[in-house]
Amino acid sequence: MVPHEMRVIKSSEADTEEWDCPSCGRRLLLRWPPRFSRIVLHPGDERALHVGGRRAAPVDMLTEPEKAWLSEHGIAWE
Ligand SMILES: [Zn+2]
Incomplete structure (x- = not known):
């Protein structure tokens, strides 16, 4: 399966980012x-x-630990 690459579409505050997946429409903060x-x-x-x-x-x-946290919550990093 080809991984979906998410991208940042908005960062409203210094430490908050909105992510979007162009492949399936997944969005998260x-x-x-x-x-x-x-x-x-x-x-x-x-x-x-x-x-x-x-x-x-x-x-x-x-x-x-931060990478592990992200991985558990749906974003894997290389
Ligand atoms: Zn996706």
Whole structure:
């Protein structure tokens, strides 16, 4: 199965981003550390693997627990 690549379509606050999947329409709100949260606005295709595309801060800056958290919540990182 080809992973869906999500992209940031809006960042309304410094630590909050709205993500969109162009393939299936999945949309969610992510809030970054130190106050992680995730709100699914539209589930899209929940069977698909979703990977994170570009974002403002490099993925390298995420700690392993943060990456694990994202993975558990529907966004896998390389
Ligand atoms: Zn998708």
